[in-house]
C-alpha cells in the first residue's frame with residue numbers, strides 16, 4: 001500500500017466516522033420536527049371506552065395518556081387528542097385542566113387551547129392535534 005492509497009482509505013473511514021453522528025442527529029431532528037416534537041410512527045388506534053383502563057374518558061373533563069397522546073373528553077361526546085409532549089422542552093405528559101378548558105405543562109407553565117394552540121409560553125409552537133371519531137363505545141384516534 002502506497003502513501004496515497006493509505007490516506008485515501010483513512011480519509012474515507014474518518015469521514016464516515018465523523019458523519020455518522022451528524023446524519024443520525026439530522027434524522028432525529030427531522031422526525032421530531034415533522035411530528036411537532038412527538039411521535040414518529042403513524043398514529044391510528046381505537047380505545048374501548050367500556051374498558052376500565054379508559055374509564056376517565058366516560059366523564060366530562062376526564063383524560064388519559066396513551067402512546068404519548070393525551071385524550072380528553074371536553075364535553076358530551078366530544079374528545080380531543082393532542083400530543084402529550086410539550087412543544088417547549090418535551091416535558092411529558094402535559095395535563096388537561098377541565099376547569100380552565102386548556103392543556104397545561106407543569107414544567108414551565110405553558111398553556112395550550114383545546115385545539116393545541118399556544119395560550120401562553122414559554123412554548124411558542126402548538127401541540128400536534130389528532131383526529132378522533134366516536135362510534136358507539138369505540139373511540140378512534142388517528143392522524
Ligand code: FES
Nearest residue numbers: 086088089105108
Ligand atoms: S417543557 Fe413545557 S413549558 Fe417548558
